[in-house]
Amino acid sequence: MRGLRDVPRAVWLLAAGTFVNMTVSVTFAYLFLYLTGPRGLGPGQAGLLAGAGGVGLLAGNFTGGWFGDRFGHRPALLVSATTGGLLLAAVPVLPTPALYAALPLAQYAAGAQRAAGSALVAVIVPEGARRQAFAVMRAAGNGGFTLGPLLGALVATRLSYDWLYLADGLGSVGLALWTARVVPAVVRARRRSGDATRERDATREAPAGEGLWAALRARPAVLVLLGAIVVVDVVYRQQYTTFPVHLADHGLDTGVYGALLAVNGGVLLCLELPAALALRRRSPLPVVATGLLLVAAGYGTLLTGTGTGAAVAMMILLTLGELLYKTPATAYVADRAPAHVQGRFQSLYAGASITGVVLAAPLGGALYQAAPGWLWPCCASAAAVAAVAVVAGARLERGRVRRAGGGRPAEVVAAVAAAEVAAASPVAAARVEGRRRGPLL
Incomplete structure (x- = not known):
């Protein structure tokens, strides 16, 4: 392919x-x-x-x-x-x-x-x-x-x-x-x-440039995305903490839970790579937001009851959401990172994407113990809010790019665009430079 x-x-x-x-x-x-x-x-x-x-x-x-x-x-x-x-x-x-x-x-x-x-x-x-x-x-x-x-x-x-x-x-x-x-x-x-x-x-160390926080402030959509990933990871990892307890409380044994995890792994193995190929030319943030909405919908299905059918539907939606948001989000952060802070950008995303390992069990467990009927509505709402935030971040970034280019001479607009591309990738910057200079003879 x-x-x-x-x-x-x-x-x-x-x-x-x-x-x-x-x-x-x-x-x-x-x-x-x-x-x-x-x-x-x-x-x-x-x-x-x-x-x-x-x-x-x-x-x-x-x-x-x-x-x-x-x-x-x-x-x-x-x-x-x-x-x-x-x-x-x-x-x-x-x-x-x-x-x-x-x-x-x-x-x-x-x-x-x-x-x-x-x-x-x-x-x-x-x-x-x-x-x-x-x-x-x-x-x-x-x-x-x-x-x-x-x-x-x-x-x-x-x-x-x-x-x-x-x-x-x-x-x-x-x-x-x-x-x-x-x-x-x-x-x-x-x-x-x-x-x-x-x-x-x-x-070797990349050439020095703006500091990490200056680079992040210049890319507000990345900051918004990182915050959204923290929220959704706490929600997503409830499948490993409170969800099996919820199943047991409704008469579904460990075998059912193990089968649901097999559904998760099977769907990811079969569909994640084809989905990445099919959507590779789509703008990444809307794809990420769609994935977060599917995570919200997955937990929302548990509001209809907790039978085997609802549990399977929940896991399928959750898995589809995962395959839509995780890969594009990782690539987006890499594309937006200046070369000299690429590692720290990836560190921030990697940390945000496993925050739920530490927070999911204590937060979800406390809410499930205090008010079990509120856990899944809260999970669905939090993931939906994260999706809306990602969409807002995408609009914020588009507005910033328009303001950077508005009312300026064509050559200045081209320079701004080249700078944006350079921030995303040195290779892409070289490609832009080649188009500006014309073919090399």
Whole structure:
């Protein structure tokens, strides 16, 4: 397919490594069972330790991009993946008190690795092809996660939990070695308008420019989008926290919940990449807003009752919303980021997109306990408000562009447009410059 041919070979190889790594990266799913089982901790201690790991993961996502901007995205991924992998592989031999340091540090490294990986894809891929590139990466991750928990359950029950941590750690170290092999230090970025290439050093700091907050203030739609993603992620992750409790309270057992999660994974594997290809030329923010509205509609179906049919409809709508908003939002933030803060932009998005890991359970659980009938209306309303905010952000950005160009000479308007494109992508900027100068003879 034409859209997939725009995805560089390095991204396909990275996706292959990500698939393998995600297949063995399942220790987080069994952490509580491991701590309360072989480690002999009480539920309170296990919850505290798991919570500390979640905070480490969130902090790594929010701050890890700085390392890439400062030292290069490729080295940042190599160091974070290796560090996190070695810490996880050492978990079985560490005394229990040492886990209070090792697990949060390992999760911090995992968060930094996630931000560095997104930024690395953003600098490898030319503007205009990032949606399908991020969709390829997400498809690989989802595929690995579909197989991983099943294999992990077999390993944990037939062998021991120690083998899960060893496999997870070795998988991260292996991903670092694989990345060092398949992603060169100097990335040759292909222009989509022709066969010309230009080299970008992915290991060096980008030229200095405006600071992070100045860059964000100049791009208000990105700020609005980040806020909307924080809200919707807290809503989205109720499917992993209060939703299974809600099902049990209405007589639907764990088997039903497991089947619903299989629906989620199956729909994503089948449709996310085709959807990214079909919609790649559409303006990203309206697509994101549509996805958020589908998330709202998914939780809205629970207002009609909680039978199997309503639960399946809820999960399908939620999954369709996910595949519409996650990939375009990631690509949009990458396209709008100036080169010297690409890593920090990706860090902000990565952190916003997992905020629900920390907030979904306490917020949703407290509301469900106090007023269970209000949880799903609140979820649907919050996601709908987030969608409206994204639409408003898109209009704000269009108005700003019009004001920047209104009443100015044509050459000034062209310069403003070139600056906007340069902020989104150096490759696109080169393409614009080529059109302004005319063909090279």
